[in-house]
Amino acid sequence: MTTMTVGTPVDKKRLGQTPLERQEGRFRRSLKRHSTPYLLGLVGIVWLLLLFVIPLISGLAVSLMTGNPEQGYTLTWNWSVYYDVFFxxxxxxxxxxxxxxxxxxxxxxxxxxxxxxxxxxxxxxxxxxxxxxxxxxxxxxxxxxxxxxxxxxxxxxxxxxxxxxxxxxxxxxxxxxxxxxxxxxxxxxxxxxxxxxxxxxxxxxxxxxxxxxxxxxxxxxxxxxxxxxxxxxxxxxxxxxxxxxxxxxxxxxxxxxxxxxxxxxxxxxxxxxxxxxxxxxxxxxxxxxxxxxxxxxxxxxxxxxxxxxxxxxxxxx
Missing domain, CATH: 1.10.3720.10 (MetI-like)
Known part of the structure; x- marks a missing residue:
C-alpha cells in the first residue's frame, strides 16, 4: 500500500539556492512591492518637477541676477534685491x-x-x-x-x-x-x-x-x-x-x-x-x-x- 502525505508544496527552486541568493530574492520582492506606489506616482512627480520646482528655482535664480534687458542679466547672487525692493x-x-x-x-x-x-x-x-x-x-x-x-x-x-x-x-x-x-x-x-x-x-x-x-x-x-x-x-x-x-x-x-x-x-x-x-x-x-x-x-x-x-x-x- 502506498501512503500519500499531504503538506505544504516544496519550492524545489528555492531548495537549490544558497542563503545569500534567498536573501537577495526576498530583497527584490520587497523592493518591487514598496516601489509600486512610487512608480505609479512617477508621472505626477515629473509633472511637479517640470511645472513647479524647476520654474520656482528658475525664478529664484533670476531674482538674484543684475543687469538690464539691453546688456543682459548675470547671476551675481544679489540677495540684497529683496531688501531693496521693499525698502x-x-x-x-x-x-x-x-x-x-x-x-x-x-x-x-x-x-x-x-x-x-x-x-x-x-x-x-x-x-x-x-x-x-x-x-x-x-x-x-x-x-x-x-x-x-x-x-x-x-x-x-x-x-x-x-x-x-x-x-x-x-x-x-x-x-x-x-x-x-x-x-x-x-x-x-x-x-x-x-x-x-x-x-x-x-x-x-x-x-x-x-x-x-x-x-x-x-x-x-x-x-x-x-x-x-x-x-x-x-x-x-x-x-x-x-x-x-x-x-x-x-x-x-x-x-x-x-x-x-x-x-x-x-x-x-x-x-x-x-x-x-x-x-x-x-x-x-x-x-x-x-x-x-x-x-x-x-x-x-x-x-x-x-x-x-x-x-x-x-x-x-
Whole structure:
C-alpha cells in the first residue's frame, strides 16, 4: 500500500539556492512591492518637477541676477534685491502685497457665504435628477475665458450698467456713486470668478454625509442650528479646507480683476509683478516679488493647514 502525505508544496527552486541568493530574492520582492506606489506616482512627480520646482528655482535664480534687458542679466547672487525692493525702491510693494492678501481673504469669505448655501441646497434639497444639471450651471462659467468674464462683470458694474441704472431709478444711489474702481468691485469680481472653486468641494463633502446622522440629531432633540454646527459643519471641514485653498491662492496673485475692475487705489502685487516684467522689463524685480509672494502664501497656507486642516489626506478626495 502506498501512503500519500499531504503538506505544504516544496519550492524545489528555492531548495537549490544558497542563503545569500534567498536573501537577495526576498530583497527584490520587497523592493518591487514598496516601489509600486512610487512608480505609479512617477508621472505626477515629473509633472511637479517640470511645472513647479524647476520654474520656482528658475525664478529664484533670476531674482538674484543684475543687469538690464539691453546688456543682459548675470547671476551675481544679489540677495540684497529683496531688501531693496521693499525698502529702497520708493514703491510700496509691501502695501500691494498686503492689499492682495486682504482682497483674497475677503473674496474667500464672500464665496463661503454664497457658496455654502448653494452647495447645501444642491446636496440636500434637490432631487437626484436635477443635481447634475445644477452642478453643470455652477461650472458653466469655466467654459468662458477668465478675462472675458471679468470684462463683462466690468460692464455690469459700470456707471451705465444695469446695476447702477436700477439703483438710480429707485433713488438708492446718487449720480456720484460708483462701483468700478473700488475695493468692493475687485473683491466681488474675485468672488464671482472663483465661486465654483468653493461650491464644488463643499458639495462633494456634503454629499458624503449620511442623512441618518441628521435624522439622529433631530431624534436627540437637536434643533436645526445645533444640527448644522455640531453635525453638518464638522463633516464638511475637508470641503471647506479645499475650497479656501483654491479660492485664496487663485485670488492672491490675480492681476486681472484689479486691472479691469479696480483703480489706482486697488493696485495689488499681481499687477506690480506684471508691470515690472512686461512694462518696466525689470525681470529680477518681478522674479523677486513672485518669490516673496509664493513664500508668504506658503507660510500662510502651512499655518492654516496645521490649525484647521484635515487629519487625513483622504478627506480631500
Amino acid at each position: 529702497n525702491s520708493g514703491v510700496s510693494y509691501g502695501l500691494f502685497l498686503w492689499r492682495a492678501l486682504w482682497y483674497a481673504a475677503a473674496a474667500t469669505l464672500v464665496t463661503i457665504i454664497i457658496g455654502f448655501p448653494m452647495a447645501y441646497f444642491i446636496a440636500f434639497r434637490v432631487s437626484q435628477r436635477w443635481k447634475n444639471a445644477l452642478l453643470l450651471l455652477v461650472a458653466l462659467s469655466f467654459f468662458v475665458s477668465f478675462v472675458i468674464r471679468t470684462d463683462m462683470w466690468a460692464f455690469v458694474l459700470s456707471d451705465q450698467g444695469p446695476v447702477l441704472t436700477v439703483l438710480r431709478d429707485l433713488h438708492l444711489a446718487g449720480k456720484d456713486f460708483h462701483i468700478l474702481g473700488t475695493s468692493a468691485a475687485v473683491i466681488g469680481g474675485m468672488a464671482y470668478n472663483d465661486l465654483a472653486f468653493m461650491v464644488l468641494p463643499l458639495y462633494v463633502a456634503l454629499e458624503r454625509i449620511d442623512p441618518r446622522l441628521i435624522e439622529a440629531s433631530a431624534d436627540l432633540y437637536g434643533n436645526k442650528t445645533r444640527t448644522f454646527t455640531r453635525v453638518v459643519l464638522p463633516l464638511t471641514r475637508s470641503g471647506l479646507f479645499a475650497g479656501i485653498l483654491l479660492v485664496f491662492i487663485d485670488s492672491a496673485g490675480d492681476p486681472v480683476n484689479a486691472s479691469l475692475l479696480g483703480g489706482t487705489h486697488t493696485y495689488v502685487i499681481g499687477q506690480a509683478i506684471q508691470d515690472a516684467y512686461l512694462t518696466n522689463q525689470q525681470y529680477n524685480v518681478a522674479a523677486a516679488l513672485s518669490t516673496v509672494l509664493m513664500i508668504v502664501l506658503g507660510i500662510i497656507l502651512f499655518v492654516y493647514a496645521r490649525i484647521a486642516g484635515t487629519d487625513n489626506i483622504e478627506d480631500l478626495v
